[in-house]
Amino acid sequence: MTVETLQQWSAEAVEALSAAKAEPSWMRERRLAAWRCFEELAWPSGTEEEWRRTDLRGLHLEAYAPLPPVPPARQEEVPAVLQPHLALPETALGGLLLQQDGVPLRCELEPELRRQGVVFCPLEAAVQEYPELVAPYFMTQAVPAAMSKFTALHGALWQGGVFLYVPRGVQVALPLRALTVHGRAASLQQAHVLLVADEQAQVTFIEEQLSCAEDLPGLYNGVVEIFTQRGAQVTVLQIQNWSRRLWGFAYQRALLAEDSHLRWAVAGLGSRLHWTSLGVVLRGRGSSSRLFGLTLTDGRQHLDYQTLQDHQAPHTESDLLFKSALLGRSRTVFRGVIWLRPQAQHTNAYQADHSLLLSPHARADSLPILEIEADDVRCKHGSTTGRIDDEQLFYLMSRGLSAQEAQRMIVEGFLETVIAEFPVAGCQERLRQLVAARI
Amino acid sequence: MGTDLVIRDLHVSVEGKPILRGLNLEVKQGEIHALMGPNGSGKSTLAYTLMGHPKYHVDRGEVLLGGENLLAMDASARAQKGLFLAFQYPVTVPGVTLANFLRSAVSAVRRARGQLAVEAAGDGASPQEVLIPMRQFRRELLERMRALGIEEEFARRYLNEGFSGGEKKRIEILQLAMLEPKIAILDETDSGLDIDALRTVAEGIKRLAGPELGVLLITHYQRILNYITPHYVHVLLDGQIVESGGPELATTLEAKGYDWVREKHASVA
Incomplete structure (x- = not known):
């Protein structure tokens, strides 16, 4: 993995991309600055704590090409393969944004929301139309380009993504949903999600990631940035269901201002390998977050979650629950950091992760890390890794369920307790279907 | 012909330690048997083994249900044949609602007994997955x-999660009622x-008892027998039934305690 082998990536390519998109100069400058970071930073060597359990040796970056800067021809039709994904079961939406390979295919928002000043559109469009809303947030505070080699590459060559802005005091009742689709073989997907909920705003945002085919090769290097301003209440639900031949990397951060609340639930189902850094930064007094995660892996899948609950202010609260069910030779890594900074007095932080091994060859690593620098805090973590409980199995079988039915029920139940934390009926239903199809 | 439970010369060990040592018992449909005994006599072992x-x-030994060898079947087949165990300590299954669980269980049992029409399936489910129609089940x-x-x-709560002791036991009886077994073992x-x-x-138990249901009521105390009058009472001691009689035996035990039985059968121990 050396830069020399990546001829399609260069400062010239960055300039060309920005020019092709006719971007304002501030964005071009940010891309170039990110490119300089990329050139200076090194790829993970595997000895870093965050990278020790994810082996990147099988990844050949040169095999993945950036998406064309400008879509070849305007596509109006939604490909047939995506039709079943357009609606969520039994769920009315306030907006839908469908993008394939960085190209918007659908962009809908309730006129009433538009009238209230809600912005929900492709990020490229927002860069042109709402620079005053995008520029202060884009890769400046939550995920700066200099965070890592991956974020630097993203900052230089990102394409596609979502901008969601909810103005002060606006309460968006119906969920807004984005579908991010990987359709081009061996492409580099670098979508960027930027969500800003202004003071006292309320919104639920759903992002589903999928590929057009189960075996479509790809590389995803994404960034998600979430800002909840004072008193905002935000729910973010993400379903990662990429192809089984996609390598994924994601840096996702939420910055919480005073008295704001974030519920963030993620499901990891797809990808060959996916590494995710997922963090909440409680910057404002009285802010709180609840994080939920579920994964279901099989074959040789490898999912790595590096979570961060960073308490920087007093009277903050965070809670995290992750559950992983593992089949085949799959492997999951959960490394969860709770950081209570000296000024974070009167805070509560909780973390629990549970893994259910359904095969003798599956492996789950769990590493809770507590950095406690404040003294008036409550901090708890719990972690379990086990197999199907014999007593549960016997109990269910004693009611007439076959061993197979009983096992299935236990596994579905294990994940259901997290699915129930996705507070949108259609998401729950979708997740149940995806889980049921895999067990 | 009734689906009787017949236990002959049953010897059972747990982790190499013999617990039941030649137990004989017959429970016919329509009968209520109380099996009493002090702690450690093997009552729960019998329940779990059955x-x-x-x-x-x-x-060693054999157990027949309706003439079929029960010991050759797994728990699920035993349930389908008409055996039920109300657990002393019902197990919690997070994420599985009582309603979902019972619908699957009732369907599995009825499928096995040929009481569930396969064509009721609709939506292309395979015969092993046919569920009792939601509306009928709910009713x-x-x-x-x-x-x-x-x-x-x-119905919407997770199975036994956060249930009080009394709620758990009531839910066990609910499951008994839904699964309509031939023989029910009630373990304490x-x-x-x-x-x-x-x-x-x-x-609840009394309402379910009748000519179609045989009951083996395992208990340490006599007090439940104030509500349910058994046809037969047996005393289990050190893995064997040492006394059998009518309901009056329970009254004797209540008055004299188990020491009386122990002394009488000192040779057994």
């Missing part, structure tokens, strides 16, 4: 929940219940 818990090893479930005084919201269903819960549970 239901087919893999931890209990049958060293049956709610009716039986009402009869047992169980609040409707329990009366333990840990206050007097009101005991009465509710006992009345």
